[in-house]
Amino acid sequence: MVGVEQLYSPLDVEIDKHTLTEYVPAKPLESNLEVVFSVTEKTSITPQLDPCGQLSCGSALKFPFARADYTPMVVLISDAKVLVAADATTETKRVVELTLDIASLGELDYEPGDTVAILPSNSPQVVAQVLQRLNLTQQADSACHVNLALNCAKKSAKVPAHIPALTTPREILTYCVSLRSVPQKQFLSALASYTSELKERSFLASLSSKQGVAHYQTLILERGLCFLDLLELCASCQPTLALLVEHLPRLLPRPYSIANSPLESAHQLRIVYSIRAHNPGVTTSMLEAKVEQYLLQQKPVQLYVYPRMPNAFRYTDRELTSNQILIAVGTGLAPFLGFLEHKQLRQQHATGQTWLYAGAKTPQAMLKQEQLVIWQENSILQHLRLCYSRSSVAEQPKYVQQLLQQDAEQLVELLQQPTTILYVCADGAKISKSIEDSLRCCLQQVLSLDETQATHHLKELRTQGKYREDIWL
Ligand SMILES: Cc1cc2nc3c(=O)[nH]c(=O)nc-3n(C[C@H](O)[C@H](O)[C@H](O)COP(=O)(O)OP(=O)(O)OC[C@H]3O[C@@H](n4cnc5c(N)ncnc54)[C@H](O)[C@@H]3O)c2cc1C
Numbered sequence: 001m002v003g004v005e006q007l008y009s010p011l012d013v014e015i016d017k018h019t020l021t022e023y024v025p026a027k028p029l030e031s032n033l034e035v036v037f038s039v040t041e042k043t044s045i046t047p048q049l050d051p052c053g054q055l056s057c058g059s060a061l062k063f064p065f066a067r068a069d070y071t072p073m074v075v076l077i078s079d080a081k082v083l084v085a086a087d088a089t090t091e092t093k094r095v096v097e098l099t100l101d102i103a104s105l106g107e108l109d110y111e112p113g114d115t116v117a118i119l120p121s122n123s124p125q126v127v128a129q130v131l132q133r134l135n136l137t138q139q140a141d142s143a144c145h146v147n148l149a150l151n152c153a154k155k156s157a158k159v160p161a162h163i164p165a166l167t168t169p170r171e172i173l174t175y176c177v178s179l180r181s182v183p184q185k186q187f188l189s190a191l192a193s194y195t196s197e198l199k200e201r202s203f204l205a206s207l208s209s210k211q212g213v214a215h216y217q218t219l220i221l222e223r224g225l226c227f228l229d230l231l232e233l234c235a236s237c238q239p240t241l242a243l244l245v246e247h248l249p250r251l252l253p254r255p256y257s258i259a260n261s262p263l264e265s266a267h268q269l270r271i272v273y274s275i276r277a278h279n280p281g282v283t284t285s286m287l288e289a290k291v292e293q294y295l296l297q298q299k300p301v302q303l304y305v306y307p308r309m310p311n312a313f314r315y316t317d318r319e320l321t322s323n324q325i326l327i328a329v330g331t332g333l334a335p336f337l338g339f340l341e342h343k344q345l346r347q348q349h350a351t352g353q354t355w356l357y358a359g360a361k362t363p364q365a366m367l368k369q370e371q372l373v374i375w376q377e378n379s380i381l382q383h384l385r386l387c388y389s390r391s392s393v394a395e396q397p398k399y400v401q402q403l404l405q406q407d408a409e410q411l412v413e414l415l416q417q418p419t420t421i422l423y424v425c426a427d428g429a430k431i432s433k434s435i436e437d438s439l440r441c442c443l444q445q446v447l448s449l450d451e452t453q454a455t456h457h458l459k460e461l462r463t464q465g466k467y468r469e470d471i472w473l
Contacts (some may be wrong), residue, residue, distance in 0.1 A: 013219065013223075013225070013229075013233060015199065015200065015203040015233055015234070016199065016203075018203060018206075018207065018215040018218070018219055019199070019202050019203045019206045019207075019215075020206040020209070020211055020212055020215070022211070023205070023206045023209040023210075023211040023212055024209055024210065024211065025189070025192070025205045025206075025208075025209055026185070026186070026189040026205070026208050026209060026210075028189070028193055029186065029189065029190055030149070030151065030152070030153065030154075031149055031190075031240070031242055031243055031246065032148060032149055032152045032154050032157035032246055033146055033147065033148060033149055033152075033157070033159060033242040033243075033245055033246045034146070034147050034148075034149045034150070034242050035144050035145075035146055035147075035169070035240070035241045035242045035245070036144060036145055036146075036147055037139060037142050037143070037144045038142070038143040038144065038145075038166075053162075053163075053164050053167060053171040053172065053174065053175030053176045054072075054119065054162050054164075054175055054176055054250075054251075055071070055072060055304070056164040056165075056166075056167075057161060057162060057163070057164050057165075058165075060161050061161045061162055063117065063253060063306055064117070064252065064253065064308075065117065065255070065308040065309050066117070066306050066307075066308065066309070067306070067307045067308065067309050067310075068309075070105070070306045070307050071306060072117075072119050072253070072304045072305060072306045073104045073105055073304070073305065073306065074104055074302045074303070074304060075100045075101060075102045075104055075105065075302075075303055075304075075305045076100065076101040076300035076301065076302060076303070077098055077099070077100060077101075077290055077291070077294050077300060077301045077302075077303055078099050078100065078101040078268070078300050079098070079099035080096060080097070080098050080099075080291040080294050080295065081096065081097045082094065082095070082096055083095045083096065083097050083272065083367055083368065084274075084364065084365050084367065085364070086275075086277050087361075087362070087364070087365075088277065090361045090362050090365070090390045091361065092361045092362060092364070092365045093274040093275060093276055093277065093330075093331075094274065094275050094277070095272060095273070095274045095275075095331055095365075095367065096272070096273055096274075096275070096287070096288075096291060097259070097270055097271070097272045098270065098271050098272075098273070098287070098291070099268055099269075099270050100116075100268065100269050100270070100271065100303065100305065101267060101268055101300065102267060102268065102269055102305070103267045105305075105306075105307065107266065108266075108269075108307055109262075110258055110262050110269070110307060110310075111262065111310065111314040111315065111316045111342075112258060112259075112260070112261055112262075112314060112315045112335060112338030112339045112341070112342045113257065113258070113310075113313045113314035113315055113335045113338060113339060113423075113470075114257075114258050114307065114308070114310045114314055115255040115256060115257050115258065115307075115308045116255070116256055116258065116269070116271065116305050116306065116307050116308060117253035117254065117255050117256075117305065117306050117307075117308050118253060118254055118256055118283055118287070118303060118304070118305055119175075119253050119303075119304035119305070120251060120252075120253070120254060120282045120283035120286050121174050121175050121251075121282075121286050122173060122174050122175075122179050122251065122282060123282075123285055123286070123289070124174070126179065126228065127170060127173045127174050128140075129231075130173055130179065130228075130231070131169060131170065131173065133231055133237075133238060134169070134238065134239065134240065134241055134244075135238065136169045136241060139169060140168065140169050140170040141168050141169075141170055142168060142169070143166055143167075143168060144166075144167060144168060144169065145165060145166055145167065146159050146160075146163050146167070146172075146242065146245055147159065149242070159245075160176075160245065160246075160250065162176050162177075162250040162251075163176055163245055164176075169241055172241065172244075172245060173241075173244075175251065176245075176250065176251055177244060177245065177248040177249070177250065177251055178248055178249050178250065178251045178252070178282070179226065179227055179228050179248065179282075180226045180227070180228060180281075180282055181226060181227070181248065181249050182220060182221070182224075182226070183220060183225075183226065183227050183230065183247075184247070185207075185208040185216065186208070186247070187208075187227075187247035187248075188204050188205075188207050188208035188216075188230075189204070189205060189208035189209075190239070190243055190246075190247060191204050191230065191234075191237055191239055191243075192204035192205040192208065194237060194238055194239040194240070194243065195234055195236050195237040195238075196236040196238070197234070197235070197236035200233070200234035200235070200236050200237060201234075201236075203233070203234065204230070204234060204237070207219065207220070224279075227244075227248065251282070253306070254283040255308055256271040256272075256273060257271065257272075257334045257335040257338070257425075257470065258270070258271065258335070258338055259271055259272045259334040259335060259337045259338050260337070260338050260341055261338055261341040261342035261344075261345050262342075263342060263345040263346070264341065264345070270338075271334070272331060272334040272337070272367065273287055273331070274330065274331040274427065275287075275288055287303075290303060312465055312468050313335070313423065313425075313468050313469070313470045315338070315339035315342055315343070317346065317349070319339075319352065319421070320343065320346055320349045320350045320351065320352060321349075321350070321351045321352050321419070322352045322419035322420065322421060323352045323353040323354070323355075323414055323417060323419055323420040323421070324339070324352065324353075324354045324355070324420070324421055324422075324423060325355045325357070325411065325414060325415060325420065325421075325422040325423070326339065326354065326355065326356045326357070326358075326423050326425075327357045327358075327400055327404070327422070327423065327424045327425070327426075327435055328356070328357070328358045328359070328400075328424075328425050328426065329358070329359045329360075329400060329425075329426040329427065329428075329431050329435075330359070330360060330361075330365075330426065330427045330428075331367070331427050331472075332425035332426040332427050332431075332470070332472065333358050333360075333366075333367045333368075333425070334367065334425075335425055335470065336356065336358075336423070336425065337367065337368060337371075339354075339423075340354070340356075340372075340375050340380055340381065343380050344375065344378070344380050347378075347380065350380075352419065353382045353383075353414065354380065354381050354382060354383075355381070355382060355383035355384075355385075355411075355414065356372065356381050356383070356384050356385070357385045357400045357403050357404060358372070358385075358386050358387075358400065359386070359387045359388070359389060359398075359399055359400040359403075360386075360388060360389070361388065361389050361390045362388050362390050362391075363386075363388055365388075366386060366388075369386070372384060372386070383407075385400075385403045385407065387399060387400060387402065387403055399434075400435065401434055401435060401437070401438035402438075404435070404438045404439060404442055405438055405441060405442060405445075408441075408442040408445050408446050409446055411442055412442055412443060412446040412447065413446075415461075415466070420466065421465070421466050421467075421468060422439075422461070422466060422467050422468070423468050423469075423470075424436075424467075424468070424469045424470070425469070425470040425472075426471070426472070427472045427473055428471075428472070428473055429471050429473065432469055432471050436458065439458060440454045440455060440458055441454075443457050443458065
């Protein structure tokens with residue numbers, strides 16, 4: 001379980017070293033919003049079982065990529081299995097498979113590769129710490145609403161659509177705003193004006209100034225310091241809730257790939273997530289807390305989910321007679337587990353070839369490795385190539401890119417067939433780019449193309465829908 005101590009990890013940033021002696025502070029901004037507590041301030045909103053603030057915002061608030069006719073609904077975590085244990089020596093992330101009981105979504109028509117979105121919430125401990133800093137602990141559950149400030153001069157100012165009309169400070173900080181987003185310079189400058197200690201105020205003001213661009217680059221963009229880190233670094237920074245509502249972006253739902261076939265069960269689906277050991281993300285921390293709750297209580301735990309609009313990255317009955325080249329790195333294997341299970345359940349109709357290239361840190365970190373081998377033995381997979389980046393065997397390829405190049409001849413031959421589709425899924429844009437580079441090399445080598453021609457060929461493949469990619473982060 002991720003404790004607040006880990007989320008609030010001590011930072012080894014010496015603020016004086018990142019404070020300029022000469023800079024022009026940005027013009028102070030007037031606050032455009034105000035938080036007004038109800039006259040009957042003591043009547044707190046009765047907390048629901050598992051409330052979710054953005055759901056009470058009305059139809060004006062859109063949920064990104066939600067399928068038509070679907071809004072977030074409560075589903076139940078009905079099972080949780082650890083697929084991969086975290087391992088610090090190989091920097092392997094813990095991977096968990098969740099089974100979700102989705103009966104509340106009705107007859108959901110989905111295919112392997114489709115995605116659902118999960119509504120995250122900020123951890124209760126972190127929210128409690130922010131409330132304390134804002135001096136709102138006593139009013140954390142008091143009814144309030146957010147208005148335009150009386151003196152607001154900005155014509156375009158409005159109350160963000162992701163804040164419910166009637167809410168509480170705890171609800172806003174738990175469900176509505178992202179506490180870990182990249183702080184914009186305007187926000188830093190606003191925070192400076194709510195900081196009493198000179199050294200800390202100068203640090204924030206200098207960081208937000210035009211002259212502070214290099215420090216902003218290092219601390220905010222490269223080291224990823226977020227609002228919570230700044231609060232830790234600047235103990236005298238005490239912003240208002242209205243300021244946070246104005247400057248912190250919406251806490252957005254996160255997509256997760258469906259990792260099973262719909263033929264398995266109409267009312268259940270599985271997702272697989274990985275969690276970082278250090279500085280874990282908001283949604284994955286929330287999922288970890290829910291898994292812990294599930295394992296402790298041994299009864300289903302609620303989660304807010306909605307189905308996202310499908311795209312071409314899916315394996316349907318149409319694909320049964322075509323060929324697939326599947327390339328996965330890390331947890332990116334998750335959607336392909338669904339593809340392969342679907343093919344298995346439709347095996348009598350499946351005439352196409354399926355090749356899988358997958359990479360993980362170690363054999364233990366490869367998702368469902370035994371199942372992959374069984375699929376190969378049962379001719380669901382015609383070609384299975386696995387590699388491990390932390391392998392100590394010198395002559396073995398470590399990366400899928402190397403496997404692709406080793407197989408260049410047969411790979412390009414299969415790819416050239418009219419019904420072959422190549423799918424790439426990796427948890428990182430850099431890996432996807434590097435896979436593309438090695439595919440380019442394969443095309444150059446086998447088809448005797450120069451780099452420009454091979455790039456053009458890849459572009460054509462994408463246009464024709466023969467090269468499909470899911471980039472996660
Ligand atoms: C189409 C699509 C499908 C996806 N399917 C899956 C899936 O099936 N399984 C899955 O685990 N993820 C999947 N993701 C990624 C997922 O949506 C989240 O981005 C991820 O779980 C981290 O969310 P978070 O809220 O915990 O992290 P945030 O709080 O958003 O973390 C901030 C940043 O930290 C980094 N980060 C945090 N956690 C991780 C992590 N575990 N691994 C690598 N970097 C991390 C990322 O750069 C992230 O942007 C998918 C993304 C897309 C776009």
